Amino acid sequence: MASPPGRVARLAAWERRTDVPLIVLSLLFLGAFTVIALAPGLPRVWHTVFRAVLLITWALFLVDFAVRFALAPRRGAYLAKQVLNLAILLIPPLAPLRVVGMLSRAGIAHRGRRLGVRAQTAWYAMLTTTLLGFSASLSALIFERNAPGSTITTFGDALWWTASTMTTTGYGDTYPVTWQGRLVGSVLMLSGIGLFGVVTASFTAWFVSRFDEDPPA
Amino acid sequence: MASPPGRVARLAAWERRTDVPLIVLSLLFLGAFTVIALAPGLPRVWHTVFRAVLLITWALFLVDFAVRFALAPRRGAYLAKQVLNLAILLIPPLAPLRVVGMLSRAGIAHRGRRLGVRAQTAWYAMLTTTLLGFSASLSALIFERNAPGSTITTFGDALWWTASTMTTTGYGDTYPVTWQGRLVGSVLMLSGIGLFGVVTASFTAWFVSRFDEDPPA
């Protein structure tokens, strides 16, 4: 068994080497998920292929997580830091959020070059909102499409429902009727409140700053 | 009659001795309340038993409050501090919130050991939200289940209604029709706005701080 310093170095090496492959897997997952959700009329064989892609990418996420966990020197603290990875294992449609994670790590490393802290924060919040909303629309569509009494039967309905849920508007012209759809909705409401809080705070600060600066000479 | 210093010491002793028993009573209350709400088909004798548990725990909350009030040196100031206890006497389903109260006292005593102030605040806000939402779902279910024209007839409906109310989404697919249910809803909206305000403030601060820190070397 490796000594802790050796394990730390091997963990860092593993994280460096798997960064790009995990993003590729996430996009692969998102692609297969999108096809399954939006093209239910596809020949059966294709559905089997895309379902296999989902299963294999998920299995690889599991393997990656197991390796990281095995290499981590202090496992309790590591678990607490890997909330996103753990959430992706439990709710695979969150996988595209890995893209935000990688971009934000890259952005932090290059910080200060092009964008201020506030703009960068707003930018990642908007990217997270978009990816989360897209995945949630697909998930809701899969669960609700064939439910009796459903009001979410097309991708347009699903996108509209997602917008009205994340902003907590909730018209009630579209709403989930299955418990899975309601779970997706609950996650959307909560994350919408949080993410729009970030965007609003940034927007308010920017709007106020416009009138706070010196006038153009 | 004891002199004020003696009463202060006796009040402190009473509070120390009743802390754990009150939590146990609260959990007992919650258990009986859950059974009554979720198992309406139970034999009548069991319902009588659980109703008796509710009544007895409530009576003990009343006795505890009376003793504290009698021992308090400055009763007006003490009443103002005991808003939660008073609210539990008037609206017993709030009893589980005692758990948050005790945990937060314990957390403040051990503060600084594991979690920062911000994380701790968010944590208690989430715990309060969960307990309040659970109790409110049970209460709404009891009041609405048999009301004519009701849209909240299962525990799943009640949980979904609670989520859409606390986040002020309000789809309108489920809504209370009795005045008791509407009162529960009004409390939920108001406390939801407050509690999610706390969570959002913490989340925004955390999200911003990610881009505010030094990049990893």
Next chain:
Amino acid sequence: MASPPGRVARLAAWERRTDVPLIVLSLLFLGAFTVIALAPGLPRVWHTVFRAVLLITWALFLVDFAVRFALAPRRGAYLAKQVLNLAILLIPPLAPLRVVGMLSRAGIAHRGRRLGVRAQTAWYAMLTTTLLGFSASLSALIFERNAPGSTITTFGDALWWTASTMTTTGYGDTYPVTWQGRLVGSVLMLSGIGLFGVVTASFTAWFVSRFDEDPPA
């Protein structure tokens, strides 16, 4: 014509002398308004009496405003300061808000005695919310009660609609169908967002401060 200093002194004297009578008139207005809204089945003669009370109190508000305006040394600046009085003339159901105005002036004079700044702010925001919500419920009831297709036909409905509107929940089980009711609703949404913003900011600050203080020794 009096010299400006004389007019300033006379304006101050007028404001001092009319403070309490205006509150009494506001409460009289609210009482008559409440009776008209909640007791539509009253004998016709009583309705005439209460309508007369509304008209007379409104006329007295107009006289008071005219006198103040005549006495004000700089009328433009004075108008800008008297937004509340002007709003009450145009929308008389806002009259009870005078109570908040007087209490807040009294509270500012005695500031620091009993409550901190934050608690006082939250307190007045809650009082304003309650009075505004009560007046709006009465107004909506009057406009909506007999409208075809109305969903707000009892005072209970009106209170529930007000709660769901001010918190921007908006279930859609109750909603105004007349343009007057929709105008009341729009005012409620906007003031709800503002007032709950104040309450939430205070609550969040209080909640965070609980975990920010030194632990009890």
Next chain:
Amino acid sequence: MASPPGRVARLAAWERRTDVPLIVLSLLFLGAFTVIALAPGLPRVWHTVFRAVLLITWALFLVDFAVRFALAPRRGAYLAKQVLNLAILLIPPLAPLRVVGMLSRAGIAHRGRRLGVRAQTAWYAMLTTTLLGFSASLSALIFERNAPGSTITTFGDALWWTASTMTTTGYGDTYPVTWQGRLVGSVLMLSGIGLFGVVTASFTAWFVSRFDEDPPA
């Protein structure tokens, strides 16, 4: 080809000379748009005239943008600054927002004369909200009026829908059914959250400051 310093001067001259004409064009656009939306029964020839006004003003916006872009010394940076102009080209009903832009430039130049920074910020946020809400009501009316199953068929409906959407209340008594109307709705929800965040922050700061100041002597 002009040297960069010459181009900077020519760009500044162009911006100075087109400021007022662009506002006039924006108001012309808004006028024609309002007539088309609110008077669908007008003789066909008039509709053709107003549609021509829309097309010509839009073409002039395009020409203006092309000239600015051609003159800009650093085109990438200039594009990032011209987000509003670009948005107006893509979504012409946003054109009235130019008025806010010009007023805010004038306000910044004259800053400190009459209004504090906070009041000015709130003022522009309210002006933006009003113009955006008016344009969105007209747009929604045009798209929804003749859609099957539509609930937005009069300008009153459209204004009420806009109010309930921008405040994220979302009763669900009125809601868009076309994808264009839903797009308008999504823009309204997002901008409503942002703009009301600005207004609320200003209102909260003002409300708190009332109790923070010294009492009147």
